Amino acid sequence: MSLIEQLKDAQKAAMRAKEKARLGTIRLAMAAIKQVEVDTQTTLGEDEITAVLTKMVKQRRDSIKQYEEAGRQDLADVEAAEVLVLQEFLPQPLSEAELDALIEKAMADAGASSMQDMGKVMGLLKSQVQGRADMAVVSKKIKARLG
Template identity: 70%
Template sequence: MTLIERLKDEQKAAMKAKDKPRLGAIRLAMAAIKQREVDEKITLSDDDVLAVLTKMVKQRRDSAAQYEAAERQDLADAELAEIKVLEEFMPQPLSEDEVVALLDAAIAETGAASMQDMGKLMAVLKPQIQGRADMGKVSQLVKAKLG
């Protein structure tokens, strides 16, 4: 079952259960996916859908942090609830040890030795960890290894 099919099935289940917060989060995800399909005139693969969901989670984390800084916990809680729903459709996150292991394997594969090789290294790493690890933290690890 593709990721879009899972989203559609969960959307129907949320409608039947009258779970408005869950339904709203799933509808937002479906709208973002549809928008990208229309904009690019393509049908998104599971990897593309995962990239959309990852971006949505990142946006919501940023929003929640801003709401908390502005002492609007009610709005932050709404964002965090949406994150929980979206994360159900994403693969299990990698531990830091697993990320380091993948990074070491990618360095061995590409022969990366300096910061100039970071692009090649990230090109190999990104498909393996997309949606499963924070790319900002991965970038920091890469810089530490190559720097």
């Protein structure tokens, strides 16, 4: 079943179960996907939809951090609940060992030996870890190995 079909089914189930928070989050995701489709005048594939959902999760994590710093735990909790709903539609996250193995392989494939090769390594990894790992974490790990 495609990702968009999963979202539509989850939306219907949330409506039937009268889960307002879950329904709202799924509608936000559907609207974000539709907005990108309208902007680009194309139908998004699985990878593009995953990228949209990943971006939404990242935005919410940033918001959680800001709300907690401002002492607004009530708003941080709402954002955290949205992150949980969105993560249901993303691929399973990579473990530390799996991520390290992918980084090592990409570095070997790119022949990376200095910080100048970081772009090559990131380019190789992006499609493999999209939606499965935080790219900021991936970037830090690569910098640590190259630096």
